[in-house]
Amino acid sequence: MRVRLSHPLRRAASPRKTAPLRGTAAAFAAAALTLTAVSGCGVAEAVETSSAGNELAGAKFVVGSKDFTENIVLGKIAVQVLKAHGAEVLDKTNLGGTVPNRESLEARxxxxxxxxxxxxxxxxxxxxxxxxxxxxxxxxTATTDLAKNGIRWIGPTPLNNTYALAIRSEKAKELGVRTLSDVAKLAKTKPEEVTLCVETEFSTRDDGLPGLSKAYGMTIPKNRVSLLDAGVVYTETDKGRTCNFGEVFTTDGRVTALGLTVLEDDRRFFPVYNAAVTLREDTYKKYPALEKVLRPVVDKLDDATMRKLNERVDVEGEEPAKVSADWLGRQGFLGGKT
Incomplete structure (x- = not known):
């Protein structure tokens, strides 16, 4: 099963909008009427409840996530940790892209x-x-967002899920490319070889293809850029028929599984994308124990860990909720079963 639909990054605009509900209680009640269980794949999940403390007893939270594997797994991690510390949690992971999640957060x-x-x-x-x-x-980011918008960031994680371009390893050797500057040179000397597979979002973002092309002085005709779902980008890059180069994410388990070569961003164009839990400041102040509960989990999530968790979902076909629960249990974050 593949649940990654777009990136994280972190990801920005999704054409799908949510109809925000005013107030957490209203969101909780309304969603409960329509959802019996929500998961990254839209099916019911059976993850046992554990107890690691009662710091959040009586609290009710609605947890969202973006619609790609890593963010869904992170969302499940938050859901399970909050429950383990006594909170009642409505799981609304796999909500959509960055825009629906951010708007839903701001609209409560x-x-x-x-x-x-x-x-x-x-x-x-x-x-x-x-x-x-x-x-x-x-x-x-955290200081400015808090001051301007009242949004608190609990983090950062060590993991940095940034963009990259990758190519199948044998083709990288054939073309002699190791860096993005090499790709820029190739676009001038052998332009027919510079074919790209990217997500629609990457094709329009300032931190995506437009900015990348400007930073490296690359001109890539539109007829050599294929817009695909994120999962298809990986498979088509591996096959090498639709494109030689594909947009990937550095913590994605499929990079290793498919044997792709990630090209060095030698001009350091792509931003740093450390993950963090974002919430409204009034929620943070009402439940200060959130910092204590989430901080140890945040600190453990590095690139290698996240890549393995993503691989279990995208390559091995496991459910995000099971993958997150297994990892939390091994780290001792769920306490004993109740």
């Missing part, structure tokens, strides 16, 4: 979802240039 239809520092800085705060230092990027 959901209480939290995972976002990424680069997305916050460029998409939400409308800055044109990323900050290359990861710590400074996160600090600037």
């Amino acid at each position: 239809a959901i209480d939290m979802y995972w976002d990424y520092s680069g997305t916050g800085w460029i998409e939400h705060l409308r800055n044109a240039e990323p900050i290359q230092d990861s710590a400074e990027q996160f600090k600037a």
Whole structure:
């Protein structure tokens, strides 16, 4: 089963909009009438409830997520951790792209979802240039979003799920490409070889193809760019028929599974995308234990860990809820069964 529909990044505009409900209680009640169970695949999940404490007893939260594998897994992690600490949680993961999640958060239809520092800085705060230092990027994003919009960021995770271009390894050797500057040179010397498979979102974002082309001085005709679903991008890049180069994400397990070569971003164009839980400041102040409950989990999520979790879903076909619960259990974050 493949559930990744678009990226994270972190991801931005989805054509699908939500109809925000005013107030957490209203969202909880309305969604409960229409949903019996929600998962990354839209089927009921059987994950046992565990107890790791009662810090959030009596609290009710609605947790959203974006609609690609990594963010769904992260959403499930939040759902399960909050429940393990006594909260009542409505699972609305796989809600849509960045826009539906952010709008739902601001409109109080959901209480939290995972976002990424680069997305916050460029998409939400409308800055044109990323900050290359990861710590400074996160600090600037979190501080500014809190001051301007009342949105708190609990993080960052060590994981950095940034964009990259990849190519099947044998083709990389044939063309002699190791870096994105090599691709830019190839676009001038052998333009017919520079064919791209990308998501629609990547084709329009400032931190996607338009900005990348400008930063590296590349001109790629539209007839050499194929717009595909994220999962198809990986398979078509591996096959090498539709395209030689594909847009990928650095924590995606399919990169390793398919034996793709990730090209070095030698001009450091792509922003840093460290994940964090985003929530309204009033929610954070009402439930200060959220920091204590979520922080240890956030700190454990590095690139290698996330890549393995993503691979279990996208390559091995496991359910996001099971994958997240297994990892949380091994780390001791769920306590004992109730």
